[in-house]
Amino acid sequence: MADPTGHNGGESLLFLTDEQLRKGIEAMFFAYRGFTADPDRILSEKSYGRAHHRAVHFIHRAPGTTVNNLLAILGVTKQSLNRVLRSLIEDGLVESRVGKKDKRERHLYLTETGEALERELSAAQRTRMRAAYRAAGPDAVQGFRQVLEAMMDSDMRKHYLAMKDKTV
Amino acid sequence: MADPTGHNGGESLLFLTDEQLRKGIEAMFFAYRGFTADPDRILSEKSYGRAHHRAVHFIHRAPGTTVNNLLAILGVTKQSLNRVLRSLIEDGLVESRVGKKDKRERHLYLTETGEALERELSAAQRTRMRAAYRAAGPDAVQGFRQVLEAMMDSDMRKHYLAMKDKTV
DNA sequence: TTGGAATGTCAACAACACTGACATAAAGTG
DNA sequence: CACTTTATGTCAGTGTTGTTGACATTCCAA
Numbered sequence: 086m087a088d089p090t091g092h093n094g095g096e097s098l099l100f101l102t103d104e105q106l107r108k109g110i111e112a113m114f115f116a117y118r119g120f121t122a123d124p125d126r127i128l129s130e131k132s133y134g135r136a137h138h139r140a141v142h143f144i145h146r147a148p149g150t151t152v153n154n155l156l157a158i159l160g161v162t163k164q165s166l167n168r169v170l171r172s173l174i175e176d177g178l179v180e181s182r183v184g185k186k187d188k189r190e191r192h193l194y195l196t197e198t199g200e201a202l203e204r205e206l207s208a209a210q211r212t213r214m215r216a217a218y219r220a221a222g223p224d225a226v227q228g229f230r231q232v233l234e235a236m237m238d239s240d241m242r243k244h245y246l247a248m249k250d251k252t253v
Numbered sequence: 254m255a256d257p258t259g260h261n262g263g264e265s266l267l268f269l270t271d272e273q274l275r276k277g278i279e280a281m282f283f284a285y286r287g288f289t290a291d292p293d294r295i296l297s298e299k300s301y302g303r304a305h306h307r308a309v310h311f312i313h314r315a316p317g318t319t320v321n322n323l324l325a326i327l328g329v330t331k332q333s334l335n336r337v338l339r340s341l342i343e344d345g346l347v348e349s350r351v352g353k354k355d356k357r358e359r360h361l362y363l364t365e366t367g368e369a370l371e372r373e374l375s376a377a378q379r380t381r382m383r384a385a386y387r388a389a390g391p392d393a394v395q396g397f398r399q400v401l402e403a404m405m406d407s408d409m410r411k412h413y414l415a416m417k418d419k420t421v
Numbered sequence: 422t423t424g425g426a427a428t429g430t431c432a433a434c435a436a437c438a439c440t441g442a443c444a445t446a447a448a449g450t451g
Numbered sequence: 452c453a454c455t456t457t458a459t460g461t462c463a464g465t466g467t468t469g470t471t472g473a474c475a476t477t478c479c480a481a
Contacts, residue, residue, distance in 0.1 A: 101383050101386055101387075103375075103379060106379040106382045106383055106386075107314070107375070107379070108398070109382050109386070109394075109397070109398065110288075110310075110375075110378055110379070110382060111314075111413060111416070112397075112398055112401040112402060112413065113284075113285065113288050113401065114307070115401075115405045115409040115410070115412070115413045116281075116400075116401035116402070116404040116405050117281065117285050118328065118405070118406065118409055119404045119405045119406045119409060120278075120281050120404055122406060134435095134436055134437070135436090135437085136436080136437060136438090139282070142278075146275070146279075151458080151459095152458075152459065152460090153457090153458065153459085160286060161437085161438070161439090162438075162439065162440085163458090163459075163460080164438090164439080164440085164460090164461080164462095165437065165438055165439075167459080167460060167461075168436095168437080169437090171460090171461095184458095187447075187448070187457090187458080188446075188447060188448085189445095189446065189447050189448070189457065189458045189459065190447095190457095190458065190459085191458080191459070191460095207271075207275070207278075210278055211271060211274040211275070211278070213404060214274045214277050214278060214404070215269050215274055216403065217400050217401075217403035217404040218269055218274075218277070218400065218403075219269075220399075220403035221396065221399035221400040221402075221403050222396075222399070224392070224396055225395070225396030225397075225399040225400050226277075226396065226400065227393070227396060228389065228390075228392055228393030228394065228395060228396020228397050228399075228400075229277070229280075229393075229396050229397045229399075229400035229401070230276070230277065230280055231388075231389035231390070231393040231396075231397075232284075232385050232386065232389040232393050232394065232396075232397035233280040233281065233283070233284035233385075233397070234280060234284070234389075235384065235385035235386075235388035235389050236284040236287045236288055236381060236382070236385040237283045237284050237286070237287045238286065238287045238290060241283040241286055241287060242283070244283070245279060245280065245283045248279070300466095301467095302466090302467050302468070303467085303468085304467075304468060304469085319427085319428095320427080320428065320429090321426095321427065321428085329468085329469070329470090330469075330470065330471085331427090331428075331429080332429090332430085332431095332469090332470080332471085333468065333469055333470075335428085335429065335430080336467095336468085336469095337468085339429095339430095355426095355427080355478080355479070356477075356478065356479090357426075357427045357428060357476095357477060357478055357479080358427065358428080359427090359428070359429095422481100423480100423481090424479105424480085424481085425478100425479090425480085425481100426477100426478085426479080426480100427476100427477085427478085427479100428475100428476080428477080428478105429474100429475080429476080429477100430473100430474085430475080430476100431472105431473085431474085431475105432471100432472090432473090433470100433471085433472090434469100434470075434471085435468100435469080435470075436467105436468085436469080436470095437466105437467090437468090437469100438465100438466085438467080438468100439464100439465075439466075439467100440463105440464085440465080440466105441462105441463090441464090442461100442462085442463085443460100443461085443462085444459100444460080444461080444462105445458100445459085445460080445461105446457100446458085446459085446460105447456100447457080447458085447459105448455100448456080448457070448458095449454100449455080449456075449457090450453100450454080450455075450456090451452100451453085451454075451455095
């Protein structure tokens with residue numbers, strides 16, 4: 086029994102055994118592997134990695150974002166991000182424009198080539214996500230998103246919500 | 254519109270826009286960061302990494318598992334796993350016993366020290382998972398698990414289901 | 422006895438993260 | 452204007468985790 090005291094934290098409907106929680110942990114582990122498998126295959130052919138994918142994804146989502154903003158979203162050091170951005174810029178997938186108001190800032194945009202890669206990666210990942218959603222059913226989708234959102238650190242949740250459902 | 258053909262794959266209740274799917278992708282990204290944050294902090298103090306955590310976790314879940322079985326679950330090369338196991342064995346967290354039937358096989362067990370680390374890591378992760386479950390509510394939990402399970406590669410799903418809810 | 426499976430080890434390498442230090446340019450502040 | 456801070460970039464070094472390839476040992480099984 087997970088909670089020998091018999092208390093359940095005030096949520097009277099939830100009895101969470103350690104075993105159930107561990108299964109959730111393992112589900113996250115195995116699912117994340119599947120989640121990254123398709124993009125990883127595409128990226129390895131182009132000698133890119135997950136770090137490139139993340140940069141391309143968020144530049145696509147927030148065109149014109151600054152380096153600092155991207156740094157906050159990705160949660161890595163500037164040296165780490167810079168290595169990735171340099172190769173993407175050299176290869177003509179990302180364009181870096183000096184800011185108009187503040188000339189210290191660099192605003193990042195995907196080129197047409199960059200957008201093409203983003204579509205390819207995103208299409209693979211969306212296909213899997215769509216299949217998972219359909220297999221699980223409509224009610225499951227909302228629960229999935231709710232639990233994931235609650236699992237985030239609050240800083241990350243801000244970034245997540247900030248770009249939430251722009252087109253809806 | 255996500256699907257200009259108007260088809261929806263036979264699940265008449267699901268209209269999945271690209272935007273909704275992308276939000277799901279981002280939710281996975283941000284949530285996984287939160288999911289690993291607590292163990293990562295504990296591990297870095299002990300100069301271990303996620304690879305050690307994974308090994309410890311699955312040895313705890315399946316005591317006596319062979320190296321080959323662990324290899325299949327973790328999906329890494331034996332050289333990579335061996336490096337991790339060697340340090341865990343040297344540090345007295347894992348015990349490797351020669352198989353009785355097949356003496357080529359090594360059966361892996363956590364020592365009391367190993368179990369203690371597992372409890373510490375697992376407790377941190379379960380606390381976050383429990384909080385997320387409670388914040389999202391009981392209905393959400395089932396949906397969460399269903400979507401994650403559907404997102405796995407079939408090989409991984411086998412491993413996942415094989416150790417499913419042993420105590421339930 | 423020979424073949425193959427399971428395991429372990431060595432070497433080399435790459436991706437991706439980190440720290441620390443330093444440089445440059447531009448903006449803000451006194 | 453002098454000074455500080457901010458944003459960015461770069462160089463060097465290090466660590467973890469993953470990869471390939473090669474090779475040795477042990478041992479089951481045909």
